[in-house]
Amino acid sequence: MSDLHDPCLPEGTIADAWRRTQESLPLISPRRKRDLQLLVVGTGLAGASAAATLAEQGYQVRVLSFHDSPRRAHSVAAQGGINAARPMAVDGDSVSRLFVDTLRGGDFRAREAGCQRLAEISSSIIDQCVAQGVPFAREYGGTLATRSFGGALVSRTFYARGQTGQQLLYGAYQALMRQVALGRVELLCRRDVLEIIKVDGVARGVVCRDLLSGALEVHTAQAVLIATGGYSNVYFLSTNALKSNTSAIWRAHCQGAYFANPCFTQIHPTCIPSGDTYQSKLTLMSESLRNDGRIWLSACSGDTRPAIDIPEVERDYFLERQYPAYGNMVPRDVASRRARELCNAGHGVGPGGRSVYLDLRDAIMSQGREVIEARYGNLLEMYERITGEDPFATPMRIYPAPHYTMGGLWVDYHLMSSIPGLFVLGEANFSEHGANRLGASALMQGLADGYFIAPATVTAWLAGHPTPQIAVDHPACLEALARVSERIEVLLQDVGSRSVDSFHRELGAVMIDRCGISRDAEGLREGLVEVGLLEQHFHSEVSVPGGAQGPNPELEKALRVDDFFALAKLMLRDALAREESCGAHFREEHQTEDGEALRDDENFAHIAAWEYRDSAEPIRHVESLNFTSLTPSKRSYQ
Numbered sequence: 120m121s122d123l124h125d126p127c128l129p130e131g132t133i134a135d136a137w138r139r140t141q142e143s144l145p146l147i148s149p150r151r152k153r154d155l156q157l158l159v160v161g162t163g164l165a166g167a168s169a170a171a172t173l174a175e176q177g178y179q180v181r182v183l184s185f186h187d188s189p190r191r192a193h194s195v196a197a198q199g200g201i202n203a204a205r206p207m208a209v210d211g212d213s214v215s216r217l218f219v220d221t222l223r224g225g226d227f228r229a230r231e232a233g234c235q236r237l238a239e240i241s242s243s244i245i246d247q248c249v250a251q252g253v254p255f256a257r258e259y260g261g262t263l264a265t266r267s268f269g270g271a272l273v274s275r276t277f278y279a280r281g282q283t284g285q286q287l288l289y290g291a292y293q294a295l296m297r298q299v300a301l302g303r304v305e306l307l308c309r310r311d312v313l314e315i316i317k318v319d320g321v322a323r324g325v326v327c328r329d330l331l332s333g334a335l336e337v338h339t340a341q342a343v344l345i346a347t348g349g350y351s352n353v354y355f356l357s358t359n360a361l362k363s364n365t366s367a368i369w370r371a372h373c374q375g376a377y378f379a380n381p382c383f384t385q386i387h388p389t390c391i392p393s394g395d396t397y398q399s400k401l402t403l404m405s406e407s408l409r410n411d412g413r414i415w416l417s418a419c420s421g422d423t424r425p426a427i428d429i430p431e432v433e434r435d436y437f438l439e440r441q442y443p444a445y446g447n448m449v450p451r452d453v454a455s456r457r458a459r460e461l462c463n464a465g466h467g468v469g470p471g472g473r474s475v476y477l478d479l480r481d482a483i484m485s486q487g488r489e490v491i492e493a494r495y496g497n498l499l500e501m502y503e504r505i506t507g508e509d510p511f512a513t514p515m516r517i518y519p520a521p522h523y524t525m526g527g528l529w530v531d532y533h534l535m536s537s538i539p540g541l542f543v544l545g546e547a548n549f550s551e552h553g554a555n556r557l558g559a560s561a562l563m564q565g566l567a568d569g570y571f572i573a574p575a576t577v578t579a580w581l582a583g584h585p586t587p588q589i590a591v592d593h594p595a596c597l598e599a600l601a602r603v604s605e606r607i608e609v610l611l612q613d614v615g616s617r618s619v620d621s622f623h624r625e626l627g628a629v630m631i632d633r634c635g636i637s638r639d640a641e642g643l644r645e646g647l648v649e650v651g652l653l654e655q656h657f658h659s660e661v662s663v664p665g666g667a668q669g670p671n672p673e674l675e676k677a678l679r680v681d682d683f684f685a686l687a688k689l690m691l692r693d694a695l696a697r698e699e700s701c702g703a704h705f706r707e708e709h710q711t712e713d714g715e716a717l718r719d720d721e722n723f724a725h726i727a728a729w730e731y732r733d734s735a736e737p738i739r740h741v742e743s744l745n746f747t748s749l750t751p752s753k754r755s756y757q
């Protein structure tokens with residue numbers, strides 16, 4: 120450990136660490152809670168579940184989201200499922216197996232106490248959601264059904280057809296709206312949070328822009344919780360919603376919150392390939408399809424025959440061949456790299472040879488069309504609508520695309536950032552996925568944070584610290600307001616003639632090339648120069664029409680892209696500093712003879728947490744990772 124904040128990791132054995140921690144956390148009387156105001160930014164699974172639970176506990180909660188309804192948060196897009204270790208499983212699953220899979224899946228770059236807690240809480244999440252009425256898929260006898268996801272040999276993923284995120288979000292939304300009706304939650308939609316307010320070093324509020332009126336607002340509270348999702352849109356083309364952004368966490372970073380492992384970004388192997396250069400969004404085909412779909416390419420490079428004309432013996436089921444134990448269910452980082460390698464070697468199919476087949480033929484033959492339709496119907500319909508190809512008649516074509524960000528704001532075991540009073544939940548924080556997130560683990564983490572962890576730890580922090588009321592005209596609030604006004608004024612000078620999107624697209628192209636599926640030192644250094652230059656051009660050539668008042672979508676985009684430039688540089692720096700390959704961070708210079716990631720535990724078994732400095736290079740702090748219950752081993756899925 121260097122001079123980083125104390126991660127507050129529990130002492131003693133990790134198996135019962137969370138229970139012991141909970142029992143030792145100070146409490147607050149229900150009466151006092153009613154006088155305390157909390158701010159929650161984001162109404163995805165992490166934010167909605169936290170806000171509902173904290174309000175249920177008695178706090179006054181104000182919730183901000185840029186969406187017009189909490190139900191539109193990006194969590195709604197999650198398709199495949201949510202992991203949980205439930206004793207009912209018949210394949211010998213257990214908390215310890217989920218713990219091991221998560222830690223190993225993240226290539227031993229996560230905290231073991233955090234992974235253990237996640238595995239433990241996973242089962243309670245399912246109970247909570249079932250009690251809310253979330254319609255999980257069920258077996259004939261009524262028990263909850265499960266399926267498999269990558270990186271695990273057991274079937275522990277609970278799902279609601281291909282709409283798991285939507286159904287879970289409806290559960291959290293109901294819980295949230297109940298509190299709105301009870302008057303304990305004040306819900307403010309269409310608010311874009313653009314700045315964090317610190318008073319005497321403690322987070323006490325935010326500045327946001329009302330996206331309809333354009334007015335800047337100050338909101339203060341005794342503590343602030345950020346749950347604003349991931350930053351994959353730094354790549355421009357990603358599976359995330361168009362407006363997913365980094366603004367709230369980046370601004371918190373500029374105010375002193377450390378940013379952990381920014382270069383740990385996940386490229387998902389099964390997305391619908393990009394159709395043309397003007398496309399602005401990519402669509403995910405859930406990993407759950409790999410339960411029944413087989414991934415293959417022609418064994419001959421340059422083969423232009425349609426899939427149907429390629430005989431069985433000439434098909435290369437490359438994941439099954441290279442990873443006989445896990446086959447098509449290898450983790451995402453591994454599957455993405457292998458697909459890209461073969462496409463680069465001329466085996467790829469579709470326009471530009473940038474895709475591989477995901478084929479349901481054998482599953483349809485063995486299980487029948489009805490079964491496959493019932494399992495994945497909405498996903499297959501979506502594929503057909505987008506591509507015009509019928510997945511029941513011809514194999515789907517898929518290619519890796521930016522999808523999830525394991526990096527995020529550094530938080531301690533209590534989910535508090537390095538700014539006291541600022542808690543970070545869900546994809547916006549960096550825990551607990553290490554260098555690679557396993558499929559179906561994000562929903563689990565977001566809901567563990569929101570329903571179970573933050574409600575306990577926020578209370579404990581409030582119990583032990585002063586909780587002053589901050590007036591909205593406090594000098595710290597006015598300063599934060601001025602910072603936002605100034606940024607908006609500068610962007611609205613409308614100095615140039617290029618659209619915001621054109622810059623974002625170019626930034627994305629640099630990032631996917633330099634800091635995508637694989638990285639190398641030279642490319643990362645060049646990337647830093649390219650992003651720096653592009654950022655300069657952005658400020659001198661961008662056109663942001665319209666004014667600060669009223670709705671102005673171009674201004675919204677400009678503010679977001681401005682933050683993406685700064686984040687992109689930090690990602691490149693982080694990737695450059697991490698001289699090893701681990702999980703999704705694949706440095707070309709560090710690989711085994713058979714092209715697998717080569718970790719360097721001696722020098723890099725740590726979390727990199729970056730400190731922002733105004734007009735100076737950021738500082739890289741490290742938090743060492745100690746493993747007491749599992750010795751880091753070579754991550755092999757063969």
Ligand SMILES: Cc1cc2nc3c(=O)[nH]c(=O)nc-3n(C[C@H](O)[C@H](O)[C@H](O)COP(=O)(O)OP(=O)(O)OC[C@H]3O[C@@H](n4cnc5c(N)ncnc54)[C@H](O)[C@@H]3O)c2cc1C
Nearest residue numbers: 161162163164165194197199200312348545546559561562
């Ligand atoms: C297509 C797709 C499929 C997925 N499928 C799965 C799956 O099957 N299983 C799984 O475990 N994971 C899946 N994931 C990942 C998972 O869905 C996300 O990691 C998770 O839902 C993120 O939840 P969250 O609450 O952290 O953030 P989000 O759901 O992204 O919510 C962010 C919230 O913050 C608000 N917000 C953001 N910025 C601001 C701002 N500046 N000001 C105000 N409000 C702001 C938004 O309005 C929103 O309410 C999938 C992801 C994608 C993209």
